[in-house]
Amino acid sequence: MNIDSKLNQENQINTGNDSYIADIADCCLKNNHCATVTTQAETITEEIDVIPTVICPGNTVVKLPVVLAETKIIIPVEATITFDQVVMEIKRTKKNVFLTQSRLIPFSQDSRTGTGILFIAGFVRKNIEYATQTCPSGTSTNVCGDIRHCTVQVPFNFTTRVTFLRPPVFNENTTPxxxxxxxxxxxxxxxxxxxxxxxxxxxxxxxITEFYNEKPYVELVRADVTEVDIHTNPISSCETPTEQRVTQLTEKIVINLTLKVLQNQQVRVTAV
Incomplete structure (x- = not known):
């Protein structure tokens, strides 16, 4: 083959590749499968510093949240989760802690002065991603499936005693x-x-005199969740002994909460 024939052959191949790429691009445009990006440069808006208006120096009474108590609480919880499909493997879990109730009784009704009883209720929101088996394996050791997710709420509640760093302020109603x-x-x-x-x-x-007191409230500062998942009645086969399929999980959960109990109180400060 001479040089001219070889060049002609390469040109035909390149021309065919260009035509193929052009056909793909045209198909993508017709089916709206290609992504487009549009950008625009934004200008910086100038800002003007504002000098705040403050109070004059001297003694000032302010109303602000005062920390009554701060405590760490360990809550053990056991939960059973039933899935809608057979689970091959847990891929990932995401957990968030929410409080639905927080009530403080500022009197412990015993000889322990400076303490109160705290009632807390809430739940752990869990999002579980897991693999399923959608393709029958038969005698094959290969398994195919989909990735699904399940969101559940694991409730908890407890009652504990808190020691006040600063006691709450209440005014009792007078006798009529x-x-x-x-x-x-x-x-x-x-x-x-x-x-x-x-x-x-x-x-x-x-x-009669009636006083309206500030109600103590609770803030959730930190939540640590540790758990152990136990497969309930796993299903396995001789062909794939390393694979287990389950429909239920038993969870042993330890929830460690850090809570602050606060109340709005009037405090005297000095403005410098």
């Missing part, structure tokens, strides 16, 4: 006061008898 009025105008049924002297049944006066 009642005022009676004297009268000598009450007449009996007999006109010959004297008038009745004593309390006037027509007039009464009451006095």
């Amino acid at each position: 006061s009642e005022i009676e009025f004297f009268t000598d105008k009450v007449e009996g049924c007999d006109n010959c008898t004297d008038s009745v002297l004593g309390r006037n049944p027509c007039d009464q006066s009451f006095f």
Whole structure:
């Protein structure tokens, strides 16, 4: 083969490749499968510094959250999760802790002064990604399937005692006061008898004072979740002894929570 023939053959191959690439590009444009990116340069908007308006120097009373107590609590939980399909393997789990109830009784009703009883309820939200078997393996050792996910809520609740760093501030309601009025105008049924002297049944006066206190509340500072997943009644075969299929998991969970108990209180500060 001479040089001209070889060049002609290479040109034909390149021309065929170009035509093939052009056909793919045209197909992508017709089917809207290709991604496009549009960018635009943004200008910087100039900012103007604002000098804040502050109070004059001196003693100032402010109302702000005051930490009443901070505590760490360990909660053991056992949960059973049932899947809608047969699970071949757990790929990944994501966990988040939420509190649904937080109540503080500031009186412990015993000899321990400076303590309170804390009621907490919540749940651990778990998103589990797992592999399934969609292709029957038969006698083959190869298994194919899909990746699915399941989101569940594992509830928990507990009651614990907290020791106050600073006690909460409450004003108790006063005992209702009642005022009676004297009268000598009450007449009996007999006109010959004297008038009745004593309390006037027509007039009464009451006095009561009601205080509206700041309610203590709880902040979730940190949550550590440790768990062990136990396969319940796993299914295996002689052909694939290393593969197990399950529909239930039993979880042993240890939840470590760090909580702050706060209350809005008036505090005197000095503005420098």
